[in-house]
Amino acid sequence: MKSTVKFLAIGVLGVVLGVASARPWSSxxxxxxxxxxxxxGKIPIDAVRETPAPGLFEVQSGGDIFYTDATGKFVVLDGRLMDLDKKLDLTKASIDKASAINFGTDLPLQLAIKEVKGTGKRVMAVFEDPACPSCRILHKLLSQMDDVTIYHFVYPVIDPTGGAYKVKATLCAPEANRVAIWNTFMDGGTVEGDVNCDASAVGTIMDAGKKLGIHNTPTVFLQNGQRLVGALPPDQFVAALDEAAPR
Structure with a gap:
């Protein structure tokens, strides 16, 4: 949304609150x-909500969050609304909610490369690209984890042409071999394989990714629907994964 909303009038938070306090609250x-x-009509306005800050309203546009005053003329972009008393990042909580999905119905799980380790009780879906350095960092972390079920989605957005062979070599292999082949590619290795099968699943996965607003890799979805983008610090990633797992 950053490039789309440049036309909006940008006001600092103090201006927003000052304007809002000078006139009655609006519905x-x-x-x-x-x-x-x-x-x-240049961007969708999906929802508007009151915030704990008087006169400041939260606006949801797709998976993005920004803020406006009661006039709708001033906005705060790329800012974080913090509750200093509770030490809470209210913007992050709203973004997490806006970008969440239904894990069971929104993902084409039948097209993923499914890997189960140990009990498999901690479940996630990972959209990853062999040409993505951050994806390889995350993949190394995942390789060291136990008791996980990982739905690997091949998502070659950085170099679609160069990644075509790796994707096809994986998807054209017998299902029992796909995890090992994909892990080899993600670790920087090479595998010779058949690439002459129907690999139309890649297009379906790419379409699903676009529909879900996946622009960067790696993008991870936890089983509670939470979206994690990029290679997070390992402790933060594991904590989020544990929190999403069934008790």
Whole structure:
């Protein structure tokens, strides 16, 4: 959304609150109507919500969050709304909720390369690209983990042409061999294999990724629907994975 919203008038938080406090609070529907008129259809306004900060409204546009005042003329972009008393990042909580999915229905799990280790109780789906350095960092971490079920989705966005062989060599292999082949490619190795099968599943996966708003790799979905983008610090990643696992 960053490139899309450059046309919006940008006000600092103090200006927003100052403008809002100078006039009566508006209803959410009124703020949404005013903001929709201000952006003139250039970005979707999916939801508007009050925040704990008087006169400041949270706006959801797809998986993005920004803030506006009661007039819909001033916005705060790329900022974080923090609750200093509770030490909470309210923006992160809203982004996590807006970008979450239904793990069981939104993902084409039948097209993934499924890897089960140990009990498999901690479940995740990983959209990854062999040409992505961050993907390889995450893949190394995953290789060291036990009691996980990983749905690997081949997602060659960095070098679609160069990655075509690796993707086809994996998907054209017998199902029992796919995990080992894919892991070899993700570890930087090479495998000779058949690439003359129907690999149309790649297109279906790419379409699903676009529909889910996946622009960067790696993108991980936990079984509670939470989305994690990029190679997080290992302790943060494991903590999120454990939190999402059934008790």
């Amino acid at each position: 959410i529907s009124t703020v949404k109507d005013r903001l929709t008129q201000s952006v003139a």
